[in-house]
Amino acid sequence: MTRLLEVQDLQVEFDTWDGRVRVIESLSFALAAGETLCIVGESGCGKSMTALAIMGLVPQPTGHITAGSVRLAGEDLVRASPARMQAVRGNEISMIFQEPMTSLNPVYPVGEQIAEAVRLHKGLDRDAARSRAVEMLRAVHIPEPERRVDEYPHQFSGGMRQRVMIAIALACEPKILIADEPTTALDVTVQAQIFELLVELRETRGTAIVFITHDVGAVAEMADRVIVMYAGRKVEEGGVEDILERPAHPYTRGLLACRPTLVLGDPGARSELAEIPGVVPPLHQLGAGCAFAPRCAQALQRCGVAAPPETRLADGHAAACWLLAPSEGAAA
Amino acid sequence: MAYLAIVLRRVVQAIGLLAAVAILNFTLIHLAPGDIVSTIVGEMGGASEETIAELRRAYGVDRSYLEQLGIYLARVAGGDLGTSIYYNKPVFLLILDRVPATVLLLLAALTLALVAGTALGVLAARYPRGWFAAAVNLVSLFGFSAPVFWSGLMLLLLFASAIPILPPGGFYDVVAGAQGLAKALDIAHHLVLPATTLALIFLALYSRLARASMIEVLGSDYVRTARAKGLPERTVIFKHALRNALLPVVTVAGLQFSAMLAGAVLVETVFTWPGLGQLAFESILRRDNQLILGILLLSAVLVTFGNLITDVLYRIVDPRIKTDG
Numbered sequence: 078m079t080r081l082l083e084v085q086d087l088q089v090e091f092d093t094w095d096g097r098v099r100v101i102e103s104l105s106f107a108l109a110a111g112e113t114l115c116i117v118g119e120s121g122c123g124k125s126m127t128a129l130a131i132m133g134l135v136p137q138p139t140g141h142i143t144a145g146s147v148r149l150a151g152e153d154l155v156r157a158s159p160a161r162m163q164a165v166r167g168n169e170i171s172m173i174f175q176e177p178m179t180s181l182n183p184v185y186p187v188g189e190q191i192a193e194a195v196r197l198h199k200g201l202d203r204d205a206a207r208s209r210a211v212e213m214l215r216a217v218h219i220p221e222p223e224r225r226v227d228e229y230p231h232q233f234s235g236g237m238r239q240r241v242m243i244a245i246a247l248a249c250e251p252k253i254l255i256a257d258e259p260t261t262a263l264d265v266t267v268q269a270q271i272f273e274l275l276v277e278l279r280e281t282r283g284t285a286i287v288f289i290t291h292d293v294g295a296v297a298e299m300a301d302r303v304i305v306m307y308a309g310r311k312v313e314e315g316g317v318e319d320i321l322e323r324p325a326h327p328y329t330r331g332l333l334a335c336r337p338t339l340v341l342g343d344p345g346a347r348s349e350l351a352e353i354p355g356v357v358p359p360l361h362q363l364g365a366g367c368a369f370a371p372r373c374a375q376a377l378q379r380c381g382v383a384a385p386p387e388t389r390l391a392d393g394h395a396a397a398c399w400l401l402a403p404s405e406g407a408a409a
Numbered sequence: 410m411a412y413l414a415i416v417l418r419r420v421v422q423a424i425g426l427l428a429a430v431a432i433l434n435f436t437l438i439h440l441a442p443g444d445i446v447s448t449i450v451g452e453m454g455g456a457s458e459e460t461i462a463e464l465r466r467a468y469g470v471d472r473s474y475l476e477q478l479g480i481y482l483a484r485v486a487g488g489d490l491g492t493s494i495y496y497n498k499p500v501f502l503l504i505l506d507r508v509p510a511t512v513l514l515l516l517a518a519l520t521l522a523l524v525a526g527t528a529l530g531v532l533a534a535r536y537p538r539g540w541f542a543a544a545v546n547l548v549s550l551f552g553f554s555a556p557v558f559w560s561g562l563m564l565l566l567l568f569a570s571a572i573p574i575l576p577p578g579g580f581y582d583v584v585a586g587a588q589g590l591a592k593a594l595d596i597a598h599h600l601v602l603p604a605t606t607l608a609l610i611f612l613a614l615y616s617r618l619a620r621a622s623m624i625e626v627l628g629s630d631y632v633r634t635a636r637a638k639g640l641p642e643r644t645v646i647f648k649h650a651l652r653n654a655l656l657p658v659v660t661v662a663g664l665q666f667s668a669m670l671a672g673a674v675l676v677e678t679v680f681t682w683p684g685l686g687q688l689a690f691e692s693i694l695r696r697d698n699q700l701i702l703g704i705l706l707l708s709a710v711l712v713t714f715g716n717l718i719t720d721v722l723y724r725i726v727d728p729r730i731k732t733d734g
């Protein structure tokens with residue numbers, strides 16, 4: 078498997094009133110060209126921060142990448158110069174966001190917001206960039222693109238704005254698209270349309286996608302592989318069948334157990350999972366052991382003492398849980 | 410075009426507003442104790458009952474309030490602002506004579522306050538934790554709380570007396586008698602102190618406003634999008650953030666235009682700047698009612714016009730406001 082993107086031992090910390098908080102802890106995963114990787118997990122588990130860290134956009138000045146690397150075709154982006162990162166963003170790696178209503182600049186026409194990226198990265202002149210903008214609006218199925226290219230964001234609905242964001246992201250034909258819960262803020266029917274669009278664009282363009290979601294239905298539809306995150310750590314990783322049919326980690330099992338509410342996009346499902354009591358603990362209060370221990374029905378004595386190592390279960394399927402660790406498996 | 414219709418509607422509204430202002434002005438002056446005749450009689454050192462009665466008839470102050478108001482409004486509507494009793498000249502000409510100096514002062518101060526205020530605010534927002542932001546905060550606080558006559562006098566002492574590089578007052582150097590470009594430069598030289606003094610109050614307001622607004626905008630989702638596109642920081646700040654951050658500044662600048670005109674009265678008095686403010690100040694002392702009324706009306710026109718311009722500007726900067734309002 079050629080590794081287009083490789084995240085290794087990534088660690089992100091924030092300066093807060095409670096001191097330094099580690100929001101991402103030794104996170105490693107890889108993405109192959111053309112592959113779709115889903116990142117799932119409850120609200121606040123660090124999905125967006127992972128995406129921002131890859132983009133080099135961890136909020137300044139309080140956030141820091143304190144360890145690890147993000148390699149794009151071998152080049153470490155964490156250590157890349159600001160100028161190099163500008164050349165990567167929007168060109169080799171693009172990102173669309175959770176908030177379609179506010180992610181477009183209200184004072185510029187949507188066409189200009191697509192065209193400026195193309196002018197910047199591809200050196201196209203104004204006319205060519207504008208044609209490209211129209212072409213991209215057509216590609217994301219916005220009706221009458223020649224007319225709408227000059228309209229402003231407030232003249233578009235939420236779903237249409239997310240389509241414009243996708244057009245911006247894909248205008249320079251990036252190798253990787255990071256989609257951070259692109260449908261969370263949208264109506265259910267519109268959600269389905271955006272999924273469809275992403276699937277279609279992936280087929281036609283071969284873009285690798287990091288798809289961040291709460292929605293297990295979306296995982297089944299989109300994913301080649303899945304990583305499950307909890308409190309800033311990866312707890313399980315595997316192929317989509319591994320995760321959906323043979324989930325190994327107690328947290329993953331809990332997530333899948335409340336699948337129906339997640340599929341409906343019920344906002345209530347975000348705060349407390351039906352099958353897992355309690356909520357994610359404040360990150361600065363995490364102890365040395367398994368972060369999931371306070372909520373885990375199967376917790377062992379040692380779970381509160383030491384963090385569980387990652388155990389390889391099958392080819393490409395691994396989970397971090399003491400229950401699965403070779404010496405403990407039998408005991409449980 | 411819908412746009413033209415809006416402007417037209419605004420103009421009609423403005424005329425209605427001006428009429429209301431004219432009535433209010435007239436009423437206030439009418440309510441103030443004493444009138445032209447008592448002033449004239451005072452100057453004369455007293456007069457007989459008959460003379461007073463004759464004067465009252467001659468100046469029309471023997472009529473009822475409503476009659477006088479009607480006559481005044483009809484006159485103003487016909488473009489006649491009356492005659493100044495002090496200068497014995499048409500009020501309109503006296504005002505016309507002073508308008509350029511005031512407009513020059515206002516524009517210079519407004520430009521200075523807007524440009525410098527926004528620049529300071531943006532820098533302070535960009536580097537929120539540095540000494541620069543702290544300095545801007547301090548200067549803002551100072552400019553905001555120091556009264557005009559005090560900061561004006563301090564600047565006067567500093568740059569016209571202690572380090573005499575700027576003229577202490579006036580419009581241009583009459584003695585030198587320069588013409589053309591030399592005269593323009595001379596006026597600009599005289600403009601520095603009054604414009605700076607007037608700008609200082611608003612500079613404080615605009616820089617704080619620009620800073621707050623810029624900080625908010627820099628944290629917005631669309632700025633994150635701009636960064637995610639790989640735009641250089643310069644483009645992110647000046648193209649994507651600044652234009653949005655300017656919206657509240659433009660609005661407040663428009664709302665504050667009348668306050669700026671009021672500030673101009675004080676500044677003109679401190680620096681003997683021959684504008685409307687100085688004229689107003691003097692005519693109030695002289696009870697030159699026609700002239701006061703004329704100046705008040707004209708200030709109202711200026712303010713209304715300023716608001717109209719703000720409105721148009723706002724529509725240019727923010728595409729979301731197109732047909733409403």
Ligand SMILES: Nc1ncnc2c1ncn2[C@@H]1O[C@H](COP(=O)(O)OP(=O)(O)OP(=O)(O)O)[C@@H](O)[C@H]1O
Pocket residue numbers: 091092093098100118119120121122123124125126127136139140175360
């Ligand atoms: N600016 C910040 N300062 C301090 N902590 C932050 C900051 N931004 C995010 N965090 C913390 O980082 C953690 C991860 O946040 P992140 O936004 O990545 O979560 P998420 O998984 O994307 O959640 P959601 O599903 O709600 O989008 C959270 O605990 C959050 O509180």
Ligand code: SF4
Pocket residue numbers: 326327328367368369370371373374375376377380385397398399400
């Ligand atoms: S390590 Fe222990 S606490 Fe953590 S998930 Fe496994 S069993 Fe539960």
Ligand SMILES: [Mg+2]
Pocket residue numbers: 124125126175257258
């Ligand atoms: Mg998120």
